[in-house]
Amino acid sequence: xxxxxxxxxxxxxxxxxxxxxxxxxxxxxxxxxxxxxxxxxxxxxxxxxxxxxxxxxxxxxxxxxxxxxxxxxxxxxxxxxxxxxxxxxxxxxxxxxxxxxxxxxxxxxxxxxxxxxxxxxxxxxxxxxxxxxxxxxxxxxxxxxxxxxxxxxxxxxxxxxxxxxxxxxxxxxxxxxxxxxxxxxxxxxxxxxxxxxxxxxxxxxxxxxxxxxxxxxxxxxxxxxxxxxxxxxxxxxxxxxxxxxxxxxxxxxxxxxxxxxxxxxxxxxxxxxxxxxxxxxxxxxxxxxxxxxxxxxxxxxxxxxxxxxxxxxxxxxxxxxxxxxxxxxxxxxxxxx
Numbered sequence: 640x641x642x643x644x645x646x647x648x649x650x651x652x653x654x655x656x657x658x659x660x661x662x663x664x665x666x667x668x669x670x671x672x673x674x675x676x677x678x679x680x681x682x683x684x685x686x687x688x689x690x691x692x693x694x695x696x697x698x699x700x701x702x703x704x705x706x707x708x709x710x711x712x713x714x715x716x717x718x719x720x721x722x723x724x725x726x727x728x729x730x731x732x733x734x735x736x737x738x739x740x741x742x743x744x745x746x747x748x749x750x751x752x753x754x755x756x757x758x759x760x761x762x763x764x765x766x767x768x769x770x771x772x773x774x775x776x777x778x779x780x781x782x783x784x785x786x787x788x789x790x791x792x793x794x795x796x797x798x799x800x801x802x803x804x805x806x807x808x809x810x811x812x813x814x815x816x817x818x819x820x821x822x823x824x825x826x827x828x829x830x831x832x833x834x835x836x837x838x839x840x841x842x843x844x845x846x847x848x849x850x851x852x853x854x855x856x857x858x859x860x861x862x863x864x865x866x867x868x869x870x871x872x873x874x875x876x877x878x879x880x881x882x883x884x885x886x887x888x889x890x891x892x893x894x895x896x897x898x899x900x901x902x903x904x905x906x907x908x909x910x911x912x913x914x915x916x917x918x919x920x921x922x923x924x925x926x927x928x929x930x931x932x933x934x935x936x937x938x939x940x941x942x943x944x945x946x947x948x949x950x951x952x953x954x955x956x957x958x959x960x961x962x963x964x965x966x967x968x969x970x971x972x973x974x975x976x
Contacts, residue, residue: 642747642807647716649818661738661809691724694823698723698742701827702765703785708830709746718829719743720811720820727769729801736805737769739815742826744808752803757782757794766794769801877956878966885958888950889967892960896945903941910934 640646698705705712712718720741727737749755749765757764764782767789771778776797783789794800821829878885910931917927946961953960 641713641719641743642751642810645713647714647719649716649814650820651818661736661805661812694724697827698725698823699767699783699789700787701830702745702767702783702787704830705742705746705826706749706765709750711830712742712746712826716814716818717821718826720815720818721823721826722815722820723823725768727801727804729770730772730774732773736801736809738808739812740804740808741811741815741820742823744804744811748804748807751807752800754794754796754800755803757792759792764790764792766800769804771797771801773798773801874958874962875966877958878963881956885953885963886967888952888960889963892945892964899941899945903938906934906938906941910938 720743723740723742723745725740726734727740728734729737745767755766757766759782762784764784766780767783768781769778770780776795778793778795778797778800779791780794780800781789782792913922913927913930913934916922917924922930946964948960950960953963
């Protein structure tokens with residue numbers, strides 16, 4: 640249900656999508672103490688960042704077109720719920736309330752809140768990015784005009800600006816997680832009529848496939864979790880059945896771990912003494928390197944985790960040393976409670 644009371648159909652996937660936590664809380668990152676536009680967090684893969692930048696440019700290029708075609712967007716939940724790759728935020732509270740904005744959120748906000756449109760030198764600008772302090776009211780918001788030109792400008796009264804956006808954005812949080820949506824690129828192509836009948840049919844098929852992929856991804860996560868639980872139960876049963884014998888392996892691991900620590904401390908001390916002797920001129924370069932090499936080699940060997948070592952006895956039982964360690968460490972924790 641939209642703010643004006645009208646109801647539109649939601650296209651439900653076969654699983655619940657990831658839901659954003661839009662609760663307001665203290666920002667611990669420090670990013671939003673700056674009035675500059677906060678940088679988008681870089682994903683591990685550069686192509687994902689490029690995709691976000693391209694989508695943002697499409698949104699800005701078409702912002703006024705979307706504004707003017709408000710009714711068309713509000714008549715189709717797939718367009719209304721299209722994610723807009725813009726992350727606003729406030730000093731002290733960060734991104735809470737601003738996460739996962741959609742195209743429908745923006746067009747409703749632009750049409751229902753007059754301060755979301757700013758007039759500068761006779762030209763009108765839409766507010767598309769919000770950044771500032773909720774305490775002092777100082778802000779630098781992003782504006783875009785009908786030509787797609789952007790600039791930063793202070794918008795006042797700032798509390799009403801960000802409050803009104805958060806109110807509309809959080810209103811649809813449940814719907815964002817529950818219903819499927821077009822991408823911002825797809826919405827722009829559909830609304831501009833850039834697609835022929837074949838392309839529209841293909842786009843509809845892609846939309847259906849996204850729903851299936853979402854469902855399969857959810858099934859995969861569920862089955863992966865089930866497999867992990869089944870393996871945990873199997874490992875626990877095997878260890879309990881051979882607990883006395885396997886404890887001896889665990890005890891040997893603890894002893895070797897302690898011996899490794901003692902030996903590592905000895906080697907570190909020897910290396911320190913060697914460096915002091917070399918700096919003091921008590922040994923030459925050749926002697927220094929010849930003595931340092933075996934120390935460094937042994938330290939490197941000692942740095943390799945014992946937990947990953949293969950134990951033939953455990954391998955024949957379908958267990959790893961890490962399985963045994965985790966089991967007895969958990970037992971010790973339970974006994975100490």
